[in-house]
Amino acid sequence: GAGVSQSPRYKVAKRGQDVALRCDPISGHVSLFWYQQALGQGPEFLTYFQNEAQLDKSGLPSDRFFAERPEGSVSTLKIQRTQQEDSAVYLCASSLRDRTYEQYFGPGTRLTVT
């Protein structure tokens, strides 16, 4: 079946621009996670949704980062006034139930801020 998809796969933004990154989780998956992966590093947690509720946003690095999942399916991560340090791969993962351990990852969106 279809896996987690993310779009765009690559995004180049000029410093100061706003960007929106989309995640389509596996159908029926309750939990959705966003991670940020800097070059040569492991991913770092950004935020977590259970259905449409954002239960944890402790990993968002600043108030320029905002995520939503209004209907409990597709999620959007928005970054306002992008900075060079925002350059990274943004990963989305979904899991079937709120207490399952196995997360399925999308291919990521590589954001480059120039």
Place this chain on the structure above:
Amino acid sequence: GDSVTQMEGPVTLSEEAFLTINCTYTATGYPSLFWYVQYPGEGLQLLLKATKADDKGSNKGFEATYRKETTSFHLEKGSVQVSDSAVYFCALSEADSNYQLIWGAGTKLIIKP
């Protein structure tokens, strides 16, 4: 806070060699432990997992045993292939943190024919 430390890469081996990638962790509770793999140009895939002490996760010839006494989850494979070349990530998750994954920095594995 919780953390994961894994051996730095790259690790370069010849085909059919024995592989060990070390992973140790610190955690406040009783985490589940994972190995994920990222093949070139692809997304992260779960390779194996273990949810309690002394459990052994295994998949595709890879194994790792959850060792609570040494807080370790080392990845092993008896005979590697060129197709195993990838980046391997050790990770943990805990119920207290909504099961978010906490990751090591990754180990790049290069297998030469």
